[in-house]
Amino acid sequence: MRLIECKGLSKSYGSKQALKQVDLTLDAGTPIALVGPNGAGKTTLFSLLCGYITPTSGEVSLLGHKPGDAALLGRMASLPQDATLDPNFDILTQLVLFGTLQGLSKKEAKLEALRVLSLVDLADCASQKPKSLSHGMAKRVAIAQSLIGSPEIVLLDEPTAGLDPANAKKIRELVRELSGKTTFIISSHNLDELEKLCGQVLYLELGQLTQSVSMDDNQQSQFLTLTMQQCDSEKLLDGVMGLADINSIEKKQHNEFLIKHNSEEDYAIESALFTLFKQNSWQYKAILKGRTLEDKLFS
């Protein structure tokens, strides 16, 4: 069964068309990224998938059901960008309530609430009220809430925005760890993060789905992205072009170069590069097989 299917999905707010004829088919698996400039329609698409708003035209289904259908209770969840907690109740009480709304008994809901809080390292805060939490902690509680009942689909809108680097890393690890059972769809502006986490990247622009990029292409493609610590750029461009099986090398940004080659053996190219670096006493920082997500989307 398809995880998510959209056919000709459109949404207008008055005269503003936020989403235009989006056709989309997603299957369960590695996390899927949703990227696009401000105002591209990402939140609108998430809101349609959650059933918070209805389409102007077109169809959308999740696990074979319409958004908001009772059959999806406990099978899909979302972390909205502006998720807020009720200031009057402690964290545990709020999470237990969400568990019981999914059909768990009070006892089961309490165990589940504590389980998801420990996933985000906040079990110690269970009895605290939201006002005593930092912004990042509140965000982690909201992520915990979306994990109640181990849903098959979880939509995360900017899950690591505002989190410190250590906590952002923990959330990425958590998403990776839970990805066998849950398919995460993550809207974010952080391309580095999405590149590390996601198997597929959807690009929305002016309400239209303009690109769907598979990160697995990296393994097959004959590209290397080279980031140098220090080097003479002109000399590097000439030096690399002088190696066997090189089609082109392009400077992408400061100390970052994209190499296209026609060798079946990445290893042969890599070893020729290392020899070149040694001859010139250049230090490299990273060699990535394939192109960066930024390069795939914007060039």
Ligand SMILES: Nc1ncnc2c1ncn2[C@@H]1O[C@H](COP(=O)(O)OP(=O)(O)OP(=O)(O)O)[C@@H](O)[C@H]1O
């Ligand atoms: N309730 C609304 N009423 C009128 N226009 C809206 C409404 N919600 C969104 N829009 C408009 O629809 C378009 C898409 O907005 P949306 O919030 O879906 O974009 P987004 O990709 O999530 O943006 P961001 O990255 O800034 O969060 C924008 O032009 C926005 O101004």
